[in-house]
Amino acid sequence: MTASTPRIAVVTGANRGLGRAAARALAQRGFAVALTYRGDPGEAAGVVEEICDAGGDAIVVRLDLADVASFADFTVSLRHDIDARWGRSAIDVLVNNAGIGLFGRLEDATVDQFDALIGTNLRGTFFLIQALAPHIGDGGRIINVSTSLTRHVSPGTSLYAASKTAVEALSRSLAVELGPRGIRINSIAPGPTATDFNGGAIRDDPDLRSSLAAHTALGRVGEPAEIADAIAALASSELRWMTAERIEVSGGSLL
Numbered sequence: 001m002t003a004s005t006p007r008i009a010v011v012t013g014a015n016r017g018l019g020r021a022a023a024r025a026l027a028q029r030g031f032a033v034a035l036t037y038r039g040d041p042g043e044a045a046g047v048v049e050e051i052c053d054a055g056g057d058a059i060v061v062r063l064d065l066a067d068v069a070s071f072a073d074f075t076v077s078l079r080h081d082i083d084a085r086w087g088r089s090a091i092d093v094l095v096n097n098a099g100i101g102l103f104g105r106l107e108d109a110t111v112d113q114f115d116a117l118i119g120t121n122l123r124g125t126f127f128l129i130q131a132l133a134p135h136i137g138d139g140g141r142i143i144n145v146s147t148s149l150t151r152h153v154s155p156g157t158s159l160y161a162a163s164k165t166a167v168e169a170l171s172r173s174l175a176v177e178l179g180p181r182g183i184r185i186n187s188i189a190p191g192p193t194a195t196d197f198n199g200g201a202i203r204d205d206p207d208l209r210s211s212l213a214a215h216t217a218l219g220r221v222g223e224p225a226e227i228a229d230a231i232a233a234l235a236s237s238e239l240r241w242m243t244a245e246r247i248e249v250s251g252g253s254l255l
């Protein structure tokens with residue numbers, strides 16, 4: 001890698017929410033960012049524009065995490081586009097951010113909800129790591145986005161929490177498998193954060209916000225940039241001796 005070749009970060013689900021904030025935070029720290037979206041190419045292009053306007057560099061590639069059969073083609077496209085833009089195809093940082101939340105009590109849960117949560121959050125994340133790991137450079141980083149709900153418990157969150165607990169478990173195991181290549185893999189566990197997540201309730205419902213704030217040491221819900229800065233810190237060399245960890249970024253939620 002020459003002095004002019006940038007470090008490359010791939011951030012999934014970066015057209016909005018935490019992923020968008022993470023893409024921006026990594027770009028601010030000098031990473032060239034390949035961001036993925038599933039639905040709205042215009043929204044994703046807007047994030048690329050924001051990053052480029054701020055002096056960074058980014059490209060966009062479509063990814064549906066629920067469609068594991070598409071991962072081989074996705075990997076080819078991603079590597080091709082990264083190489084065409086930045087003259088190398090190795091990935092330095094992979095942020096597995098894309099995910100869904102579906103909530104409901106035991107009696108209301110459906111097989112479709114179960115399959116969607118496990119299929120996207122766990123199956124998709126695992127097989128994306130499998131597809132991209134050979135292309136992550138030695139010494140690279142993988143950061144998996146989990147949730148504070150793997151530690152504290154609320155009614156109606158069992159399937160979502162189970163899908164993310166499984167992501168934390170695979171992060172720890174893969175840290176051992178990928179450690180010989182110097183690849184660090186950690187989980188970030190955000191607390192309630194103001195995004196579109198769960199219909200935007202944490203951002204838009206004042207009653208929910210104040211109830212969550214009342215159970216949070218720092219007295220409010222999180223903002224996307226606060227999670228993104230923690231992701232960027234994990235991607236930095238300062239935290240190079242950290243692997244297989246779960247780092248909660250929740251302002252002290254439900255302690």
Ligand SMILES: NC(=O)c1ccc[n+]([C@@H]2O[C@H](COP(=O)([O-])OP(=O)(O)OC[C@H]3O[C@@H](n4cnc5c(N)ncnc54)[C@H](OP(=O)(O)O)[C@@H]3O)[C@@H](O)[C@H]2O)c1
Pocket residue numbers: 012013014015016017018019037038039040063064065066067097098099100101120145146147148189190191192193194195196197198202
């Ligand atoms: N906000 C919170 O309070 C909170 C707390 C803890 C953990 N988290 C986790 O943080 C991550 C980001 O959440 P967020 O708050 O930013 O939610 P969000 O605003 O709803 O954004 C979700 C992102 O994931 C993408 N995505 C969803 N399903 C996908 C699929 N099948 N394939 C590819 N991309 C897909 C979405 O893409 P499209 O827009 O194209 O659908 C979008 O970019 C999730 O893993 C979530 O579980 C969030």
